[in-house]
Each structure stands twice: as C-alpha cells, then as structure tokens.
Amino acid sequence: MIKAIINATLIMRDHFIPDAALIIEDGKIKKFGEARKMTLPDDCEIIDADGLYVGPGFVDIHTHSDGYVFFQDEPERAAQHHLKHGTTTLLPALYYSMDTAGYLKAIADLKEAMKKPECANIAGFYMEGPYLNPKFGCDRESNPWKGGVDKSKHMPIIEAAGDLVRVWAVAPERENVLEFVLDAKKANPSVFFSVAHSEAEPAEIEALMPYGLRIGTHHLNATGTLQKYPECRTPCVDETVYFNHEIYAELICDSRGIHVDPYLLRLTRKIKGDDRIILISDAYACDGPIPDGYEDVDDINFDHMGEIAGSKMTLDISCRNMIKHTGASLVDVFKFASYNPAKATGFCDRGEIAHGKRADLVFVDHKMSVSRVIMGGNIVK
Numbered sequence: 283m284i285k286a287i288i289n290a291t292l293i294m295r296d297h298f299i300p301d302a303a304l305i306i307e308d309g310k311i312k313k314f315g316e317a318r319k320m321t322l323p324d325d326c327e328i329i330d331a332d333g334l335y336v337g338p339g340f341v342d343i344h345t346h347s348d349g350y351v352f353f354q355d356e357p358e359r360a361a362q363h364h365l366k367h368g369t370t371t372l373l374p375a376l377y378y379s380m381d382t383a384g385y386l387k388a389i390a391d392l393k394e395a396m397k398k399p400e401c402a403n404i405a406g407f408y409m410e411g412p413y414l415n416p417k418f419g420c421d422r423e424s425n426p427w428k429g430g431v432d433k434s435k436h437m438p439i440i441e442a443a444g445d446l447v448r449v450w451a452v453a454p455e456r457e458n459v460l461e462f463v464l465d466a467k468k469a470n471p472s473v474f475f476s477v478a479h480s481e482a483e484p485a486e487i488e489a490l491m492p493y494g495l496r497i498g499t500h501h502l503n504a505t506g507t508l509q510k511y512p513e514c515r516t517p518c519v520d521e522t523v524y525f526n527h528e529i530y531a532e533l534i535c536d537s538r539g540i541h542v543d544p545y546l547l548r549l550t551r552k553i554k555g556d557d558r559i560i561l562i563s564d565a566y567a568c569d570g571p572i573p574d575g576y577e578d579v580d581d582i583n584f585d586h587m588g589e590i591a592g593s594k595m596t597l598d599i600s601c602r603n604m605i606k607h608t609g610a611s612l613v614d615v616f617k618f619a620s621y622n623p624a625k626a627t628g629f630c631d632r633g634e635i636a637h638g639k640r641a642d643l644v645f646v647d648h649k650m651s652v653s654r655v656i657m658g659g660n661i662v663k
C-alpha cells in the first residue's frame with residue numbers, strides 16, 4: 283500500500299524542507315516536498331509525523347554488538363536494538379581477537395541470521411582485522427594474528443566472507459600486508475580498506491590508497507604517534523587521514539568525549555570537512571571492571587586491563603553527542619550518520635531522502651530522540 287508521511291520537516295543533505303509530505307511506494311521514496319504543493323494519492327496510508335524531523339535511516343558501518351552481546355552470538359538481539367534506535371543499515375564488525383576458526387564460525391552464523399526478517403538491517407561485514415598492529419586495541423594480549431601474513435590462515439576467511447565484506451581494516455605497516463590486500467581485492471573487487479590499529483607512516487598508508495583504502499578506522503583512537511627524534515613529532519596515521527581528502531574519518535562520539543576529545547572532534551570537522559566524517563557506534567561487549575574516575579560513565583566499555591573497549595551506543599546517541607561537542611546541526615549529523623557512511627561503503631540506494639532511494643526513514647525531535655523508524659517502506663518502530 284502507498285504510504286504518505288505528512289506534517290514532517292524533512293532532513294535533506296544540506297537543508298530542511300519544513301511542512302513537508304513524503305510518499306512511499308514499493309518500499310521506495312516516490313515523491314516529497316512542501317505539502318502545499320503536493321497532492322496525496324487516494325486511499326494511501328497516512329503517517330502523521332506531528333511536526334517531527336524525518337531523516338534518512340542511520341548507516342552504522344562499524345558495530346560489534348548491542349553494547350552487551352556480540353552480533354555473531356545473538357544477531358537478532360543486536361540487530362533489533364540498533365534498528366529501534368534508527369539504524370536501518372549496519373555492518374557487524376568482526377574483530378581480530380578471533381582466529382581463523384572463530385572468524386569462519388562468526389561469518390557462517392551471521393550469514394544464516396541475515397536470512398531472518400529480524401536481521402534485515404544487517405547488510406554485510408566490516409572486517410576489523412585480521413592484520414592489525416598487535417600494539418593497539420583492547421584485549422590485545424589475545425591477538426592470534428601476531429606472526430607474518432599467512433595465506434593459509436586468511437584465505438578461508440576471505441572466501442567465506444566473499445562479497446558480503448564492505449571494508450577490510452588493515453595496519454599498513456604489517457609485513458607483506460599488500461599480499462593480503464591483493465587476495466581480498468581479487469575475491470571482491472569492490473571492497474574498500476581502512477587503516478586501523480596502526481602506527482604506519484604516511485607513505486605506507488598512501489601506498490594502499492590505489493587499492494581502495496579510503497577510511498580511517500576510529501580516527502584518533504588506537505592509532506600510534508611516531509617519534510624519530512626526541513621531542514619531535516613525526517606524522518603517523520591521524521595526520522595521514524587529515525592530509526588525504528579522499529580518506530573518511532570514522533569517529534566514536536561518546537558523551538564525555540573519552541574516545542575522542544571534544545576539541546579533537548571540532549578539529550576533525552575543521553580539517554576533514556563535513557563530507558568526510560562518519561559516525562560509528564563501535565558498540566562492543568566487554569565486561570572489564572570500571573576503572574577509578576569513570577564510575578559515572580555508562581556509554582562505553584572497559585577491557586580487563588582497564589582500557590576503553592568501544593561503546594554501548596547507537597547512532598542516535600552518537601549524533602546527540604556530536605551536536606553537543608561540536609555544535610553540528612541536525613542536517614550535519616544525519617550526513618555523518620547516514621549519507622557519508624552509505625557513500626563511503628558503496629550503498630548507492632540509501633543514505634538520503636531522494637527520489638527512488640530505499641524508504642529508510644527515522645523520526646526524531648530536536649534532541650535526537652527516535653520515535654519512529656521505517657525500513658524499506660515498512661514501519662518497524
């Protein structure tokens with residue numbers, strides 16, 4: 283049935299359309315604009331937005347869990363949690379703490395889950411590993427990928443994940459990492475790469491850009507700072523992400539600015555510009571004890587060494603924090619949480635309110651409270 287949303291303020295890529303209506307047909311956005319200039323079809327289902335803002339559904343390209351349980355363990359629970367918070371497309375991130383067998387099981391279980399309607403927002407994988415720098419990341423003592431690049435260990439993962447992978451995260455300084463990049467690219471030519479958990483020099487990172495490296499994984503977080511001479515800073519991962527306009531910067535934006543300091547969030551907006559920022563939840567599951575001084579922090583996790591280990595957030599909350607820390611507008615944060623991540627990972631059919639795009643829509647108030655979610659034209663909240 284044709285649906286018509288009325289009394290909405292539409293959040294477009296660079297402006298608002300107040301007093302708007304939007305028509306959904308066959309799960310897609312058919313028509314939208316100022317209501318006074320539109321005629322609604324006869325016999326359509328009316329959805330009254332009651333003056334709320336309506337923007338494109340969130341696209342979370344990097345999330346491991348609902349904050350408590352990993353996607354590969356309870357996919358329905360994690361997928362539904364994010365969906366109720368407006369995330370209509372997500373990529374479960376599979377972390378490098380798993381060995382080959384662990385990756386294969388996670389991939390198989392998630393592929394099975396993706397057949398279920400409860401997991402309809404799972405749209406592929408973000409492979410956070412296996413070849414990252416063992417010096418960085420939570421629970422890093424359990425990293426099973428410390429040796430050299432090993433074809434016999436990574437090929438089964440590449441083959442199992444196939445074209446469901448949208449992003450492979452690598453540390454470019456790992457010896458012979460290009461061998462892995464070429465193997466991954468051969469199996470799935472449209473895949474992208476990110477620099478992650480790394481202390482690579484600019485030249486090492488830039489050498490992978492022709493192969494599709496275009497994302498800085500959780501920018502300013504779990505990255506190194508090189509020092510060749512005492513008291514002299516040497517450019518490393520964060521500087522390279524800043525320098526190269528083509529590279530998108532993922533940001534974890536928690537309420538106290540712990541993963542990324544609010545000043546650095548503002549700096550990133552200034553340097554990268556609003557077209558190159560991607561908000562990720564990086565929701566993780568880790569039950570380490572809460573260290574002293576963090577007792578009131580409820581939106582991030584800690585590992586067993588007392589270090590931060592991802593968040594408990596969803597993207598609506600990340601947007602709210604980004605507004606608070608940087609003064610971004612609703613238009614800006616929807617760009618960071620929907621349009622930019624969709625574009626960066628090749629989801630051409632979603633990420634904005636535009637004619638013919640998938641009708642993935644989220645209703646929010648000015649404080650980013652989600653009251654309704656529509657995915658593929660169906661009301662799911």
Ligand SMILES: [Zn+2]
Pocket residue numbers: 410419478479499500504
């Ligand atoms: Zn990570």
